[in-house]
Amino acid sequence: MSKKPTANTEKKATPAAAVNDFAKAPINARLTKEGKIELHRKMVRIRRFEERSLRAYQAKKIGGFLHLYIGQEAVAVGCCSLMGANDHVITAYRDHGHAIAVGMETKPLMAELYGKSTGCSKGKGGSMHYFDPSRNFWGGHGIVGGQIPLGVGLAYGVKYKGLKGAAMAFMGDGAVNQGAVHEAYNLASLWNLPVVFVIENNGYSMGTSQARSSAGALAQRAAGYDMEWGQCNGHDVYEVRAMMDVFLTRARETNRPSTVEIDTYRYRGHSVADPDNTYRSKQEIEEYRRTKDPIQVFQERLLAEGVLDESLIEKIDNEARTEAELTAEFAEASPFPTPDDIQKDVYWESDHPAERKSEGRLFFD
C-alpha cells in the first residue's frame, strides 16, 4: 500500500505497543472463550449485514448513500467491546459497524436503510444517521468532522454529572482537516475531558489519498494540543483493544483526552455509488484482503488458540447470513412512514402536546 508516505513508523511507546503479542495484553488475556467468539461473531454479523444491504441497494430497495464499513470491522468491534455503562460513542456516516458493535438490533438497522417506519430512526435518518441513545450511541453524522465537538460534549456531560466514563469520537482520515475537529481537540485538552478521538485511517477520504489531503502525520497533531496519542493496526481486533484499553482507561481515570489513529482499509468504494477505479489499484485492495482482512486474521488466531473450529466458524457464518436475510425480510415487510409522520419528531414539545408550555405555531406552510 502506498497510502502513507508521511506516516510516522515509530509509535509512541504505550503499554499496549510494548506488548508484542496483543493477545497477552491484560484486556485480552482476561477474555473468556465466549468473549472471544463474540468479538468474531460481531465482525461476521457486520460483514454479512452490509453485504446484504449492498444487494438490497443494487435491487433499488435503498435510496441515497450507502457507505460500507467492510474491511474496517475490527475497529468498531474492538473499540466498542470495551464500553462500560458510562462510555459513549459518536461517529460519522460510515456507521453500520458501530451501531452493530454497540449492540443495536440489525432488523431496525436494515429497515432504516429501506426507509421504513420500523427503522431505528423511523425511516427519518437513513444509512448515515443511525442513533441509539439507550446504548450510548449518539450517531451517525453526515457532515465530515461535525460530530467531533458533540463527542467532546458527551465527555463534558459525563464529567459534569460526576460519572466515571469516556466518550469515543470516531472520524475518518479526511475529517482531521476540519476546523471543528481542531477546536474540539483544544477544548478537550484544555478542560480535561474524558474523550478518545479515534481516527479510522482507511487511507482515503473519498477518492483522495492521505498523501494528497493531509500535511504531516495525523494522530501526532494531538501533541500540539498537549494530548497523548497512539497509533495501531486496525486489522487485528486484539491490537485495537489493547491500545484502546490504555487510552480509555486513562480517560476514565484521569479525564485526559487523547487521539488514536487506527490503520484500516475499506474494500468497497467510498459509497456504493463510487465505481472505485480512479484512485487506487485492484491489487492494493486484493493485497489487503489477502493479508489483513480483520475477520480472517482473527479467525485464524482463534483457530490456533483452539477457541474456534471449522464447524463453529461455519455455524457463526450461517447464522449471520440468516440474520442478515431476516433483516431484509423484516425491512421488506415493514410499512413506510406516512406523510403524516413527516412533521413528527421535529420538536420535543410538539411530540409531547400534554407537556407543551409554549404557544403559537411551530410549523408553517
Add this chain to the structure above:
Amino acid sequence: MPVITYREAVRHALAEELERDTNVVVMGEEVAQFNGAYKVTEGLLARFGPDRIVDTPISEAGFIGMGIGASMLGVRPVMELMFWSFYSVAFDQILNNAANVRYMSGGQINCPIVIRGPANGGTNVGATHSHTPENVLANHPGVKVVVPATAYDAKGLLKSAIRDNDPVFFLENTMLYGEKGEVPTEEYLIPLGKADVKRVGKDLTIVTYGRCVLHSLAAAAVLEKEHNISVEVVDLRSIRPLDIDTVLASVGKTHRVLIVEEQKPFASVGSQLAYMIQREAFDELDGPIHRLATVDAPAIYSPPVEAEQLPNPQRVIKAALAAMA
C-alpha cells in the same frame, strides 16, 4: 415594582435558573472572569463558581458543538455568543446538529440548549458585527427563536427558554441592555410563542419585535398626536413558535398592516408574516401590507448614516403614513 435594566433582567433570569437547576451551566467567551463582554453575566462566577460559569476559548464551533453534545446527555447549557453575528462560524453545529439530531434519530434525542447573545446593528461596528439572523435561524424546523424587546419580556422569556426541551436561540440587543423597565421581584415565566400588544390602537397594526418595538412605540405616539392615527403595536417576542393569531386579531380590527423589522428585506421574518397575513386575513385588508426593513446593503459603518439604514422612529412614521395613504 422595581425598575431594572434589560441587562439585569437577563442576568436575573440566568441566576434564578442556575439556582433552580444544577444542570444549567453558562458558557461563552468572557462570561466568567471578565464578567461578560456586555456585563450581562456580571457576578455569576463569584456566586456559582467556575464549574457552572465557564469561560471558553474563541472557538464557537467547538464550544457550541460541545454544548449541544452535553445537552443530549441532559446538561442544560446556556451558551453566550459575544455577538450573534459569530454564529456563522458555528453554523454547522447550530443548524445541522442542534436542529436536526432529534429528527434524524426518530425522536430519540432532544437538545435542551439555549444560545443567547446580542443580534443588532446600530453600534457602528460594521457589516461583520451587525447581523440579525432570526430569519435564517427560524428557517430551520426543530429550533425556537426568541427576540425580546423589554426587560420584563427578556427575563420571563429567558427563564422559559432555559426550561424548554428544544434548542432555543435567544437574540438580545446591545442597544437595549441599558433600557430600563419594571420587573417584578416575584418569579414569573412568559411562554414562548405568545405575542404582546404593546400599544392598543384602531387604525393601523404595526407588527414588530426587538428594538423596533421601541421605535414603533415612539412613532405611534407622534402619529397619534400629529396625525391623529391610532396605531396598535404588536410585539411578536417570539419568531418561532409564532403567535400569528394575535397578529390576525389586530389586523381584523385595524385592517391595515405595517411590518417593522431590523432585517434585510429578502426572505425576512416580515416576508413570512406578510405571506401569512394575506393568506389568512385577505378579506380584512383595506390595502397592501407595508414593510419597513433595514436598507438592503451590508451594515454601513458611518455612524449618522447607519441610523438611517436601520428602522428608526422617523422612518417608521413615514412608512406608517404611506401605509395609511
